[in-house]
Structures are given as structure tokens and as C-alpha cells.
Amino acid sequence: MKSQKILIIGSGIGGIASAIRLAARGYQVTVLEKMERPGGKMGQIKESGFRFDTGPSLFTLPHLMNELLHLNSPIESHDFKYKKLENICRYFFEDGTEINALANPLDFAGELHAKTGEKEDHLLNYLNRAKTIFNSTADLFIFNPLHRFLRLAMKTKPSHLKNIFTINPLRTMHRENKKWFRSKHVIQIFDRFATYHGSSPYLTSSIYNMIPHLEHNIGAFFPEKGMYNIVEVLYRKAIKLGVEFRFNTEVTDLLTQGTKVTGVKAENEILKADIVISDMDIHMFYSSPGKRLKKPQAIKKRSLSSSAVIFYWGMKKQFPQLDLHNILFSKNYQDEFDALFNRQELWPDPTVYIFISSKIVPADAPEGCENWFVMINVPPFGAEFNREYLLKAKHNIINKIKRLLNIDPSPHIVFEKVATPATLEANSGAFRGALYGNNANNIQSAFLKHQNRSSQYKNLFFTGGTVHPGGGIPLCLASAQIVEKEIERM
Ligand SMILES: Cc1cc2nc3c(=O)[nH]c(=O)nc-3n(C[C@H](O)[C@H](O)[C@H](O)COP(=O)(O)OP(=O)(O)OC[C@H]3O[C@@H](n4cnc5c(N)ncnc54)[C@H](O)[C@@H]3O)c2cc1C
Known part of the structure; x- marks a missing residue:
């Protein structure tokens, strides 16, 4: 075992993966977590016979999890099981169109053609292009720190560099999608991928048009015991490797000497360390333990991603017209994003996401029942998000469900809990409930993500969804890989 001691602030997915x-x-690792459980944004509610995953619901790139779980010692085969989804998502539109995003691209192309008239090769060419962009850029922009960009670019295959030069990063996701597809519905389906980093398709760069490659070429998956099982197996793996977890322990200050961090202050206790890693929301980090540090430009400028209002509804009935992932699209997507990012208001016709894990994990709801996770995106509201806003949000959601699904959910709800920007901030430390830290609504933000290593203190590192390479489970796992490599290079 190495003698160096590492403290990690926060047990979100990036924190546990780094641990x-x-x-x-061989490092001695302690994770300090202010809440009473691991997982951060990835949580669960277990009440009245229902279980709900409270945060992420879509699982991609499972090989990143497998690699982690097999580090040093193989996990027992029953420890973490997941299945590939045959239908990735069911989309509903105001005009009655219903589209299944089938896992096999050929089947999906057939479905799009049948429902919208979109030529089949449009989708197949689009997904090929997404694959090419991903394969050419992933090493440069995702699995390595940005400050090594030039060095890596010199080693990158000429064919990959050639592909990168064909991307116009100044073109927006929506404009690029309009180039590839004729059908408004298909464009809306692929514009939605901007929300995977809490941004607007009308503002974010077309570089992100590589995201559908993950879902539609590689696949969308689901853990057999639900999303929180990801946290449970990672936590168990960390314990097996000797990681110490201290829950209900809030870090309030960093101890420094010259250009080094020497430890942290947590619950009035001084804890010494050779290396400190923060897995906190980066805005929260600079307002509390890191309050004396120089704020980078991206933190000062603060351009937050969307937040959410989520209703967790226990339903006393099952709804065969719904699948695991369901999207009820707004009629005017551009107006919805304009309300979200420019006017910062609730949009009366929101896009509603309904996620029902009991479709795959029957134990998540009592017999004959379902567990609905019903989410809309909202601006990262502060104190102005009061009860009136919440009632309005619920009213808008129920109207949308009634219109598009012909279901009045109200009489079937036997359990209800709700998450708002304020509760997301309280429960996972997400600043103003922003799901992904800063948004990627301009080209600089794609390249101005907070780095994984401090420029001020050489033994201070950052992991998680609000720093490079970005939010979501796969990117958090990638950030942990980068932090590991950077520490090994010290
Ligand atoms: C509603 C919702 C839906 C999402 N959907 C998806 C999805 O479908 N697919 C996907 O891949 N991703 C999704 N995401 C994003 C994904 O959940 C996050 O990117 C990821 O979980 C963030 O992990 P993290 O490592 O940044 O840590 P976080 O989850 O942000 O956790 C940070 C931890 O630090 C702790 N902490 C904070 N301050 C302190 C302190 N001072 N001292 C000690 N501990 C502290 C917090 O309590 C928390 O446990 C979603 C997120 C949300 C909220």
C-alpha cells in the first residue's frame, strides 16, 4: 500500500469511481460525504411499497462500469446485471403520432419512415456520422484532460483529425439536425439530446450530435435492480478495496500551505491529506470549502444548465400504452427552450418525461401498480420557485398527459413525492438544482469546462458531472479516469 492519503469530498458517481x-x-482513500448515504444525484426513495430512482434513469456505455468493477479483483457475476433495451424510448406528439426508438437502427429507420415518411437512409447516415465524430473525438475531448489536447492531437490518427475538421462547431445542434432530416418529429427527437447536458438544441454546438451514437449504435441499457444498484455495487467495490466512507460529514474549508492543500476541515475536525479531490458541484465548491480560491472565468460567468421538477407518483394501475422511457413532446420546442434559458419561466406546454422502472423491475411497485417518475425541465430557479410555481407545474404536466395519452393520472396516484430545484440543491448539493453545473449553450462552454486539476494547488483535483468532460454517468466515470491518470503523473 502507498503511504499517501487521499481525501475525496462527496460520494457522487465521480467520487466513488475515483475512490x-x-x-x-494502493492509495489510502477516505470519502467525506455530507449526507447519510452514497450516490449524490443518484438516489432512491423506498416508501409505501414503491421504489423510485430519484436522479439518472438512462444508462449507457456499461463497459465503463464493468471495467471499474473488475479493477484488481473480479466481481462475482451476480453482483451487477443489466439488460439492453429493445425499445429505447417511446415518443408521443401533439398530433397523435407515436414513435418507438427501436434499438436496432434498421428497425428504428423503418419505424421513422412508417410514422413520418423520413427516408430510412437519413437515419442510418446520421448515426454513422455520429459514430465517426465520437470515435474521432472521444480520446481528445472525453477521456483525457483538455490541457493535454495538443500533445494528444499530435499523436491522433490523421483520419481522425480529418474527421474532426469536418465538424463545424459553430453550427447549432438544431441547424445540423435540420440538414439531415425532413420530418419535424425526427428533428425534435434528435434535438432532445441537448437536454442530456442541460442545454438548448437551438444554442448548443453540433459537436454534441455525437450523443445519439451512444444510445442508438451502442445501446441503451438498464440495471436489473434499477439505477440505484449502480451506486450500491460501486460502494461495495470501494469498501472491498479498503476505502473508508464517512457519512454526515460536511467539508467546510480547505487547509493550504503555499501551493499545496494539506487537508480539510470537516465538522470542526481537521483531516490531513496528501491529495484532495472534490466531487462537489463546482459552483458549491467555490462558495464553501474553496471560498478563498481564485474563481476561474467559467465559474464567475456562471451560465447554468436546466434544473427539473420531478413528481414521484405511485400509481394504483398499470398502463400498457407506456414503456420504460416515455417522452411527451411540447408542440413548440423552440418556445419551450426560449422560456427555459432566455425568459427563465415555466412553459405551459412542457415536454414531459415519464420513466417507469417497474416495467423492468417488477419489485419496484406493488402488484398491479406502477412507479412513475414524471419530470419536466425548468430553469435553475432560486427562492422564486414557490408553491404557486409547483402547482402550476403539476397542472401543466397533468394537462399534457391527459391530452397526449388520454389518461387522467390524478385518481390513480396513491403516493406522491416531489423534487424541485431547491430539494435537488438540498439533497445532492446541485447549485440552484442545475442538473449538470454550467450549460453548453455556447461554443466556449464546451471547451471551458472546469479542469480536473487545480491551477492554484498542485495536489487538488476535481471529478464529477460539473467538471471536464461533463455530466451524466459515463462522463463522471471518465472524469475519475482522468483524475487517476493525473495523480499517477504527479
Ligand atoms: C433528475 C436528474 C436526472 C438525471 N438523468 C440522468 C440520466 O438519465 N443519465 C445520466 O447519465 N445522468 C443523468 N443525470 C446526471 C447525473 O446524475 C450526474 O451527472 C451524476 O450523478 C453526478 O455525479 P457527481 O459525481 O458529479 O456527484 P453528485 O451526484 O453531484 O454528488 C456530489 C456529492 O457531494 C456531496 N457534497 C456536497 N457538498 C459537500 C461537502 N461540503 N462535504 C461533503 N460532501 C458534500 C453531496 O451530498 C453529494 O453526495 C441526471 C441528474 C439528475 C439530478
Whole structure:
């Protein structure tokens, strides 16, 4: 075992993944977590016979999880099981059109053609292009720190560099999608991928048109025991490797000497460390333990991603017209994003996402029942999000469900809990409930993500969804890989 001691602030997915990687390397790792459980934004509610995943619901790139779970010692085969979804998402539109995003691209192309008239090769060419962009850029922009960009670019295959030069990063996601597709519905389906980093398709760069490659070429998956099982297996793996977790322990200050961090202050206790890693929301980090640090430009400028209002509804009935992932699209997507990012208001006709894990994990709801996770995106509201806003949001959601699904959900709800921007902030430390830290609504933000290593203190590192390479489970796992590599290079 190495003698160096590492403290990690926060047990979100990036924090636990970093802990596993570094413990496997022989470091002595302690994770300090202010809540009473691990997982951060990835949480669960278990009440009245229902279980709900409270945060992420879509699982892609499972090989990143497998790699982590197999570090040093193989996990037992029953520990983490997941299945590939045959239908990735069911989309509903105001004009009555219903589209299944079938896992096999050929089937999906057939479905799009049958429902919208879109030529089949449009989708197949689009997905090929997404694959090419991903394969050419992933090493440069995702699995390595940006400050090594030039060095890596020199080693990158000429064919990959050639592909990168064909991307016009100044073109928006929506404009690029309009180039590839004729059908408004198909364009809306692929514009939605901007919300995977809490941004607007009318503002974010077309570089992000590589995201559908993950879902539609590689696949969308679901853990057999639900999303929170990801946290449970990672936590167990970390414990097995000797990681110490201290819950109900809030870090309030960093101890520094010259250009080094020497430890942290947590619950009035001083804890010494050779290396400190923050997995906190980066805005929260600079307002509390890192309050004396120089704020980088991206933090000062603060351009937050969307937040959400989520209703967790226990339904006393099952609804065969719904699948695991369901999207009820707004009629005017551009107006919806304009309300979200420019006017910062609730949009009366929101896009509603309904996620029902009990479709795959029957134990998540009592017999004959379903567990509905019903989410709309909202601006990262502060104190102005009061009860009146919440009632309005619920009213808008129920109207949308009635219109598009012909279901009045109200009489079937036997359990209800709700998450708002304020509760997301309280429960996971997400600043103003922003799901992904800063948004990627301009080209600089794609390249101005907070770095994984501090420019001020050489033994201070950052992981998680609000720093490079970005939000979502796969990118958090990638950020842990980068932190590990950077620490090993010290
Ligand atoms: C509603 C919702 C839906 C989402 N959907 C998806 C999805 O479908 N697919 C996907 O891939 N991603 C999704 N995401 C994003 C994904 O959940 C996040 O990117 C990821 O979980 C963030 O992990 P993290 O490592 O940044 O840590 P976080 O989850 O942000 O956790 C940070 C941890 O730090 C702790 N902490 C904060 N301050 C302190 C302190 N001072 N001292 C000690 N501990 C502290 C917090 O309590 C928390 O546990 C979603 C997120 C949300 C909220």
C-alpha cells in the first residue's frame, strides 16, 4: 500500500469511481460525504411499497462500469446485471403520432419512415456520422484532460483529425439536425439530446450530435435492480478495496500551505491529506470549502444548465400504452427552450418525461401498480420557485398527459413525492438544482469546462458531472479516469 492519503469530498458517481481507482492503485482513500448515504444525484426513495430512482434513469456505455468493477479483483457475476433495451424510448406528439426508438437502427429507420415518411437512409447516415465524430473525438475531448489536447492531437490518427475538421462547431445542434432530416418529429427527437447536458438544441454546438451514437449504435441499457444498484455495487467495490466512507460529514474549508492543500476541515475536525479531490458541484465548491480560491472565468460567468421538477407518483394501475422511457413532446420546442434559458419561466406546454422502472423491475411497485417518475425541465430557479410555481407545474404536466395519452393520472396516484430545484440543491448539493453545473449553450462552454486539476494547488483535483468532460454517468466515470491518470503523473 502507498503511504499517501487521499481525501475525496462527496460520494457522487465521480467520487466513488475515483475512490475505487485510487484504492486499487494502493492509495489510502477516505470519502467525506455530507449526507447519510452514497450516490449524490443518484438516489432512491423506498416508501409505501414503491421504489423510485430519484436522479439518472438512462444508462449507457456499461463497459465503463464493468471495467471499474473488475479493477484488481473480479466481481462475482451476480453482483451487477443489466439488460439492453429493445425499445429505447417511446415518443408521443401533439398530433397523435407515436414513435418507438427501436434499438436496432434498421428497425428504428423503418419505424421513422412508417410514422413520418423520413427516408430510412437519413437515419442510418446520421448515426454513422455520429459514430465517426465520437470515435474521432472521444480520446481528445472525453477521456483525457483538455490541457493535454495538443500533445494528444499530435499523436491522433490523421483520419481522425480529418474527421474532426469536418465538424463545424459553430453550427447549432438544431441547424445540423435540420440538414439531415425532413420530418419535424425526427428533428425534435434528435434535438432532445441537448437536454442530456442541460442545454438548448437551438444554442448548443453540433459537436454534441455525437450523443445519439451512444444510445442508438451502442445501446441503451438498464440495471436489473434499477439505477440505484449502480451506486450500491460501486460502494461495495470501494469498501472491498479498503476505502473508508464517512457519512454526515460536511467539508467546510480547505487547509493550504503555499501551493499545496494539506487537508480539510470537516465538522470542526481537521483531516490531513496528501491529495484532495472534490466531487462537489463546482459552483458549491467555490462558495464553501474553496471560498478563498481564485474563481476561474467559467465559474464567475456562471451560465447554468436546466434544473427539473420531478413528481414521484405511485400509481394504483398499470398502463400498457407506456414503456420504460416515455417522452411527451411540447408542440413548440423552440418556445419551450426560449422560456427555459432566455425568459427563465415555466412553459405551459412542457415536454414531459415519464420513466417507469417497474416495467423492468417488477419489485419496484406493488402488484398491479406502477412507479412513475414524471419530470419536466425548468430553469435553475432560486427562492422564486414557490408553491404557486409547483402547482402550476403539476397542472401543466397533468394537462399534457391527459391530452397526449388520454389518461387522467390524478385518481390513480396513491403516493406522491416531489423534487424541485431547491430539494435537488438540498439533497445532492446541485447549485440552484442545475442538473449538470454550467450549460453548453455556447461554443466556449464546451471547451471551458472546469479542469480536473487545480491551477492554484498542485495536489487538488476535481471529478464529477460539473467538471471536464461533463455530466451524466459515463462522463463522471471518465472524469475519475482522468483524475487517476493525473495523480499517477504527479
Ligand atoms: C433528475 C436528474 C436526472 C438525471 N438523468 C440522468 C440520466 O438519465 N443519465 C445520466 O447519465 N445522468 C443523468 N443525470 C446526471 C447525473 O446524475 C450526474 O451527472 C451524476 O450523478 C453526478 O455525479 P457527481 O459525481 O458529479 O456527484 P453528485 O451526484 O453531484 O454528488 C456530489 C456529492 O457531494 C456531496 N457534497 C456536497 N457538498 C459537500 C461537502 N461540503 N462535504 C461533503 N460532501 C458534500 C453531496 O451530498 C453529494 O453526495 C441526471 C441528474 C439528475 C439530478
